[in-house]
Amino acid sequence: MPLVPRRMGIDTQQEFVVYMDRECVVCRSEGFDAQTRVLVHNGGHRILATLNVTDPGLLSPGEAGLSNSAWLALGIRASDHVHVTHAPTLDSMSDVRAKIYGHRLSAPALDAIVQDIAKGRYPDAHIAAFLAACAGGRMDRQETIDLTRAMVSAGQRLAWGRAPIADKHCVGGLPGNRTTPIVVAIVTAAGLTMPKTSSRAITSPAGTADVMETMTHVGLDVPAMRRVVEREGGCFVWGGALDLSPADDVMIRVERPLDIDSDAQLVASVLSKKIAAGSTHVVIDVPVGPTAKVRSDADYLALKALLEDVASACGLELRIVRTLGTQPVGRGIGPALEAHDVLAVLRGATHAPNDLRMRAVALAGHLLEFCGHSRAGEGHDRACQLLDTGAAWAKFQAICERQGGLREPAVADIRHPILAETTGLVHAIDSRRLSRVAKLAGAPADAVAGLEMHVKLGEHVERGAPLFTLHTETPGELAYAMDYLASHPLVTIGKPGADA
Amino acid sequence: MPLVPRRMGIDTQQEFVVYMDRECVVCRSEGFDAQTRVLVHNGGHRILATLNVTDPGLLSPGEAGLSNSAWLALGIRASDHVHVTHAPTLDSMSDVRAKIYGHRLSAPALDAIVQDIAKGRYPDAHIAAFLAACAGGRMDRQETIDLTRAMVSAGQRLAWGRAPIADKHCVGGLPGNRTTPIVVAIVTAAGLTMPKTSSRAITSPAGTADVMETMTHVGLDVPAMRRVVEREGGCFVWGGALDLSPADDVMIRVERPLDIDSDAQLVASVLSKKIAAGSTHVVIDVPVGPTAKVRSDADYLALKALLEDVASACGLELRIVRTLGTQPVGRGIGPALEAHDVLAVLRGATHAPNDLRMRAVALAGHLLEFCGHSRAGEGHDRACQLLDTGAAWAKFQAICERQGGLREPAVADIRHPILAETTGLVHAIDSRRLSRVAKLAGAPADAVAGLEMHVKLGEHVERGAPLFTLHTETPGELAYAMDYLASHPLVTIGKPGADA
Incomplete structure (x- = not known):
């Protein structure tokens, strides 16, 4: 029973909604009611959506209204028709239930759950139940490894045909700690490869991709990204469209309002993104302090051990750097304001925030040693030198030029x-x-x-x-x-x- | 900043949705985005809703579109204006997180969570996280008692000014096990008081309220229900509009697609409804069998012990009756088809399904003894007598007449x-x-x-x-x-x- 798709002009973000008239023959024959989960397909495009039932007059009985995201995901073109049927049973939910009841999850079970989440087959309530069941120390070491691998497998995985591929990550919770652009500039100025993919803000006022976007174009696809990295050794790309560990994005979206912290989820989230991005050597900045994400020595040590264990099982070289997390870093908080700080450090401006500079140099020094560019104990000085000679600033400009040009971030009125x-x-x-x-x-x-x-x-x-x-x-x-x-x-x- | 409410004609069931134009000044000044949780108020009416952002043309920037349920909940009348602001922080979520991390919940914590759920302040994902955190044996005896009490407190509680007040419940999973109308007829024919409130189907093809609705009017409010009970000693009322343990209805709606079974939730759900309905003496039918809700001896004994413990702590007299759950009961499955079976038993028709009759008589016999009408060992015979003499059938007709008339259920084409x-x-x-x-x-x-x-x-x-x-x-x-x-x-x- 084909239906004529109609764009409703309603933004429901990642949640797909399909709107159908109460008297629509498909609603009646299939026994659909409001909030039923349904499968909508348009040729090869398929999505699971939530049904909203409309009163007479809004849609004709032969139409299927689509939320903006559903319209895009179905790739609707003129004269297309869609079909709406019952959503298939989610077999992997039996494994989620097993976890809720306290059982271990096998690698195949985690694979199936993560695949279904990545494909948008779980409504938010199912994802929330999975996250709650896994939090509170209920995932053991092997389950965390298997979850990480499952998250990598559920998306694309970049391969760079060389090693080492440097990367860094900050566990977060420290506003203004925008070291990434500076670290990439230093490390690539040293001749190492660091094809950096970053996220936009999730709960914070800015993500690295938001900050870089105030200075250059960050929405590169994989071929464009490869061209920049081929020439310059590094890039600043928003990772959100590259399908790297896509289940992570979905889980983070649900996790955020719940505000659940779980070491297993955190480790799988961080490491799956790095592995999927093709990184081999990763430095992780873990700020510890009373209002940072990690607040105590014990929490730090537990997280460090799990990160190292899982990275080792996944063949990733990892170095954890504990930093002070007692106050914000730099001066600006917000995309453009943080970009001004980054530029000041790269340009060696006298007003450049020294704490941001010191943190970036320390992390870059670790990477230089770790990736074999500098000998042990010499990375920090080498990083300073690359920054102070202007080599890092030149490299930063070169990368931004290749990504479409460098511009000065604006200032608020x-x-x-x-x-x-x-x-x-x-x-x-x-x-x-x-x-x-x-x-x-x-x-x-x-x-x-x-x-x-x-x-x-x-x-x-x-x-x-x-x-x-x-x-x-x-x-x-x-x-x-x-x-x-x-x-x-x-x-x-x-x-x-x-x-x- | 007042907005003009507009009924969108979109049915989203219990989920409240508010639609606002992307350029609406409230969206812009408050920083609202699609899927933001917002507080909508119209004078004293307040709801928490999810925001959907609309493209230009669907709404004017000064309007707030409302889903059908949101429109009703806000009690919108002509010339009303609504205000939309950020949803307040849900303090009780910190207790949900504590439960996720494996801590016990205190009575005040459970009270706060259940109040927020009953008032519709939790989105489904939060409720799912709470349910997952409580399932799998993670609620102890005292928590289950406190949860039950919290669920009673969050709604209305009926008082009948007399005792005993008889009630029954079936733990479910057995299609066609429609004993309630027969039990009420027998028990009230004996002169006892049994003001029965029942639910509609949740996951099953029929609930007792659906079945009774094919024969009489079941949507009585409390004063109307009292008038029927005053005259006849019993009634058949849909409990859904009486605000008895309202958090239970919300949790069941979320629990259903997750298909999580939890003894604590089950016990709190069943007993909170009975306590809120003012019942003092309750018989619980627990079918045990391979495709029933309770499948093994061990499960039965664990559930029985918890039901008895919690009932005793809440001052409720309880008798658990284990029954066979190996196959459907009666002939019909579905509201009208089950009503035909009920009527056949009450009328003593020769084709009446004997298994349904035997189950109803057994449960009614327990209640007659339990409530002091019959001596121990004599309840079953007395129940048979009330059924066979036509006294129960006369009482059933009298109750239905007082509820607006008895009609014959229809038959499908x-x-x-x-x-x-x-x-x-x-x-x-x-x-x-x-x-x-x-x-x-x-x-x-x-x-x-x-x-x-x-x-x-x-x-x-x-x-x-x-x-x-x-x-x-x-x-x-x-x-x-x-x-x-x-x-x-x-x-x-x-x-x-x-x-x-």
Whole structure:
């Protein structure tokens, strides 16, 4: 029973929705009701969608309305017809149930679950049940290895025909810690290969891809990416369209509002992306601090052991670098503001944030040693040299030119400073609130939005001096951020003499 | 920033959706994107909804489109305006996360979670995570008690000002086991009080409310229900609109597609409904068999112990009755078909299904003893007597008359017999497939749809004799059921002499 597809003009993001009239013969004969999961196919394109039933007048009974994402995924062209049938049974859900009941999952079971998730066959509630069942230390070492492998297998895997392929990752939770562009510039200036794929922001005010996008084009496909890497040894590409560990993107989308942290998911997420990207040598920056993702020594050691175990089983060389996670890094928080910091470090500007520079140099030094470019103990100095001579900056410009040109990031129209209400020492900066304020100001959707820090922990500030400046594009967003700040201060100042 | 509400004519069932234009000033100033969770309020009415963003032309930027359920829940009237803001943080999710990480939940934590679920504040993925975290034996006895109490507290609680208040429940999984109408008729004919609230089908082809609705009006509110009970001592009411343990309905809706079985959830679900309905003495029918919900001795004993423990802690008198769950009960499967069986038993018709009669009499006998009407050992005979003298039938008619009149259930236009392909003994009847076929035929939405069994386990059948008859209203549904039957036979027939 073919139906005429109609674009509804409704954005439901990754959730596919199909709209059908209550009196539609397919609804009636198949016994479909609102919220039924259905299979929609248009020739070779197939999606699982949720059915919304429409009142008379919105659609004719022979039409199938499609949400924007469903329309795109089905590749609808003029004169196409779609078919809507019952969604097939999800056999892999029996394995999810087994996990819920406390059983181990075999490699084939994890493969089947991850394939179904990657193909969009699981509604969010099923994914959430899987994530909840796996969290809380309920995945053992072998299951985490098998999950990682399953996530790699469910997508594309890049091969570079050479080694080493350098890569880095930061476990996150530290606003402004935008070392990646600098590390790539240094490492590729040394002649190593570092074809960097990055994500956009998930819960943070900016991802590396958002930051790089304020300076160059990051939406390269694999052939374009290969051309840049062939010439320059590195690239800055948004990985979201390359189908690298696609189940990871789906799980992260569901995990985010649930705010579940699970070492097994974290390790599988990080390592599957690196393996799929063809990396062989990976440095992982793990900031540890009270408002970072990893908050204690014990958590750090457990995560490190699992990362090393799983990487080793998957044939990935890994080096974990523990860093301080007590306060934001650099000055800017938000895509363009972080790009300004990155450029200042690369250009050796006198106002360049030193903490960002030191972190990037340390990580690049590890990679230079790790990949055999520098001898042990000499990587750090070599990284400094590549940065200070301008070699890294030249390489950064060359890569950006090959990706379509380098441009200066913009600056927001509205800049509103927040002033200290007392004189004293900066006792604490709340990273979580700071991310929230940057997002309320419009980041990352508005690339120039965010905030610019003017103080660091332990600094003395005078009453009336600026603590940070809000950057926004609209008065509404400024008001929203200010409202939040009224009850959620970011910076705690101690009275002079009261402490330290 | 007030917005003009507009009914979209889109049925999304219990999920509330609000539609807003991409350029709407509220979307822009609040930083809303598709799938953002938002709070929509219209005066005192507030709902949490998922945002769908529309392309230009569908809505004007000053409008807020509402799904049908959201429109109703907000009680929109002409000239009303709605406000859309960020959804408040769900503090109780930190307790769900604690459960996911393996911690016990306190009574206040369970109260907060259940309240939020009952009020529709959790999206499905959050509920699924909670259910998965609680399944697999991860709720201890005290948590199950506290969950039950929390579920009662989150809704209305009926009080009858007398005792005992009799009730019954079947743990389910046995198609056609429609004893409730008969038990209520017998028990109230004995002068006891049994104000029965029942649910509609969830995963099965019929719930007691669906069956009773083919004979009388079941959508009574509490005052109307009280008037019937005052006069007749009993009633047959759909409980879905009475706000009894409303979190249970929400959780069941999410649990159903996940197909998670959890003793804690089951016990809290069953007992919270009974306590909220004001019942004091409850008989629970637990069918045990290979395709019933409870499949083994060990499962039965574990469930029985937990039911008794939690009931006792909540001050509920409970008697568990283990019954045989090896094959469907009665002849009809589907609302009207089961109603015909119920009426045949009540009327003492010669063709009345004896298994249904025996089960109902046994349960009613337990209740008569348990509630002090009959002495121990005499309840069964008294129940038979009330049925055989026509007292139960008279009472059933009287109750239905007070609820708006008794009518004869209808019969489907299309009746298609399925014939035995070989001669032999009936070795097995698959209850799960049988439910599936009845639903494919249209039950419970089409009240007359379903199937009528002609054979029982162990019976001899001749090749060509009818095994069962499909009842449907449309050729499409008949075809759908036949398709399924072609690859999923319901009845297994052994060759003569090959067995038994």
